[in-house]
Amino acid sequence: MKKDSKIYVAGHRGLVGSAIVENLKSKGYTNLITRTHSELDLTNQVAVEDFFKSEKPEYVFLAAAKVGGIVANNVYRADFIYANMMIQNNVIHQSYLNGVSKLLFLGSTCIYPKNAPQPMKEEYLLTDTLEYTNEPYAIAKIAGIKTCESYNLQYGTNFISVMPTNLYGPNDNFDLEKSHVLPALIRKIYLAKMLNENNFDTVISDTGFETIEEAKAYLSKFGVSENSVEIWGTGAPKREFLWSKDMADACVFIMENREFSDTYSENDSEIRNTHINIGTGKEVSIKELAETIKNIIGFKGDLVFNTDKPDGTMRKLTDVSKLNSLGWKHSVELEDGIKKIYDWYINNTTY
Ligand SMILES: NC(=O)C1=CN([C@@H]2O[C@H](COP(=O)(O)OP(=O)(O)OC[C@H]3O[C@@H](n4cnc5c(N)ncnc54)[C@H](OP(=O)(O)O)[C@@H]3O)[C@@H](O)[C@H]2O)C=CC1
Numbered sequence: 001m002k003k004d005s006k007i008y009v010a011g012h013r014g015l016v017g018s019a020i021v022e023n024l025k026s027k028g029y030t031n032l033i034t035r036t037h038s039e040l041d042l043t044n045q046v047a048v049e050d051f052f053k054s055e056k057p058e059y060v061f062l063a064a065a066k067v068g069g070i071v072a073n074n075v076y077r078a079d080f081i082y083a084n085m086m087i088q089n090n091v092i093h094q095s096y097l098n099g100v101s102k103l104l105f106l107g108s109t110c111i112y113p114k115n116a117p118q119p120m121k122e123e124y125l126l127t128d129t130l131e132y133t134n135e136p137y138a139i140a141k142i143a144g145i146k147t148c149e150s151y152n153l154q155y156g157t158n159f160i161s162v163m164p165t166n167l168y169g170p171n172d173n174f175d176l177e178k179s180h181v182l183p184a185l186i187r188k189i190y191l192a193k194m195l196n197e198n199n200f201d202t203v204i205s206d207t208g209f210e211t212i213e214e215a216k217a218y219l220s221k222f223g224v225s226e227n228s229v230e231i232w233g234t235g236a237p238k239r240e241f242l243w244s245k246d247m248a249d250a251c252v253f254i255m256e257n258r259e260f261s262d263t264y265s266e267n268d269s270e271i272r273n274t275h276i277n278i279g280t281g282k283e284v285s286i287k288e289l290a291e292t293i294k295n296i297i298g299f300k301g302d303l304v305f306n307t308d309k310p311d312g313t314m315r316k317l318t319d320v321s322k323l324n325s326l327g328w329k330h331s332v333e334l335e336d337g338i339k340k341i342y343d344w345y346i347n348n349t350t351y
C-alpha cells in the first residue's frame with residue numbers, strides 16, 4: 001500500500017474499524033474512505049455496487065459485520081447468518097469486479113470446531129462440528145474465508161482472511177444483553193460499585209433512566225445490584241483477549257506485508273489454510289477474568305454464576321505461530337488492557 005492509496009475501511013465506527021482508521025492515519029496513510037451504516041447499507045447489493053463503481057477503492061479492510069456476544073449470536077441466529085453473508089458477498093464480489101488490489105476479510109476463531117485441539121492451528125478449519133450457540137455466525141465466516149480463497153484461485157485476486165480471537169477496546173459495544181463478556185463485565189461491575197457507593201447520578205446517566213428506581217429495576221434484570229453481579233455460565237470456559245489496537249496493527253501489518261500468493265502452492269493443505277490467526281496465544285477462565293475486573297474496579301460485592309446461561313465453547317485458544325513467524329506479536333497484556341478500557345469507559349459512557 002502506498003501512503004496515498006485509496007483505502008476503504010468498512011465498519012470504521014466499530015471496535016476494530018475505528019482502530020484500523022487510527023492505525024492507518026498514524027502510519028501516514030492519507031486517502032481513507034469511510035461510510036456509516038446509514039450512508040451505505042452493505043447488505044444492499046445495488047448500493048454496494050454503486051459505491052464501488054464511483055469510489056474505486058484500491059484496498060479494502062472488511063471490518064463491517066453483524067457482531068455480538070454469545071446470547072446475541074444464539075438468539076438472533078437468522079440475523080447473524082443473513083447480514084454477514086450479505087455484507088461479505090457484496091463487498092468481496094464488488095472488490096473483484098472493480099479491481100481492488102488487496103482485501104482483508106475479518107473472520108473469527110469461532111470458525112474452528114467446538115472441541116478442536118488446543119491451541120487451534122489454521123489447519124483445524126472444517127475438521128469437526130461447530131459450537132452451536134454461534135454456528136450461524138461461524139458458518140458465515142467460514143463462507144467468507146472460502147469466498148476469498150475461491151476468488152483468489154479462480155480470478156487471481158489478492159484477498160486475505162484473518163481470524164481474530166475475542167477483541168476489546170475503545171468503541172466496543174457495552175450493551176448488557178448483546179455485548180461480549182469483557183465490556184459487559186466492565187459495565188456491570190462498575191455499575192454495581194456505583195450502586196454500592198450510592199453514586200446514583202452516575203447510574204442514572206449511564207443507564208439513561210429518569211429515576212434510580214427505574215435504573216435499579218433494569219439492572220436487576222441483568223443480575224446487577226449493590227452487593228453482587230451475575231456472571232453468565234459456570235465461569236469455567238477459557239477465552240483469549242486481544243486489545244483492539246493490537247488487532248488493527250496486525251491487520252495493517254498483514255495488508256502491508258502479505259500476499260495471497262505467499263500461501264498459494266500446489267500442496268493441498270497449504271491451499272486450504274490460507275487464513276491467519278490473530279491473537280495473543282494466552283487464555284484466562286471467565287472466573288479469573290471477572291475477578292481481575294472486580295479487583296481493578298474495586299468492587300467489594302460477590303460474583304454470582306448463573307448456570308442457566310450458556311458457557312459456549314470451553315476453550316478457543318489460538319495458535320499464533322504463523323502470525324509470529326511473519327514478524328508480528330501483540331503488545332498489550334490483558335491486565336493493562338482492562339485498565340485502559342475501564343478508563344476509556346468511565347470517560348466515554350454513551351448510554
Ligand atoms: N469483537 C470481537 O470480539 C470480534 C470481532 N471479530 C470480527 O471483527 C470485525 C469487526 O468487529 P467489531 O469491530 O467488533 O464490530 P462492531 O460491531 O464494533 O462494528 C461493526 C461495524 O460494522 C458496521 N455495520 C454492521 N452492519 C452493517 C451494514 N449492514 N452496513 C454497513 N455497515 C454495517 C457497524 O456500523 P453501525 O454501528 O453503524 O451498525 C459497525 O461500524 C467483524 O468482522 C467481526 O466479526 C472477530 C472476532 C472477535
Ligand SMILES: C[C@H]1O[C@H](OP(=O)(O)OP(=O)(O)OC[C@H]2O[C@@H](n3cnc4c(=O)[nH]c(N)nc43)[C@H](O)[C@@H]2O)[C@@H](O)[C@@H](O)C1=O
Nearest residue numbers: 068069070108110134179180181184231232233310311312
Ligand atoms: C468473539 C466471539 O464472541 C462470541 O463467543 P463467546 O466467546 O462465547 O462470547 P462472549 O464474549 O459473549 O462470552 C464468553 C464467555 O463469557 C461468559 N459470560 C459471563 N458473563 C457474561 C456476560 O455478562 N456477557 C457475555 N456476553 N458473556 C458472559 C459467556 O457465558 C461465555 O462463556 C460469539 O459471538 C463468537 O461468534 C465470537 O466470535
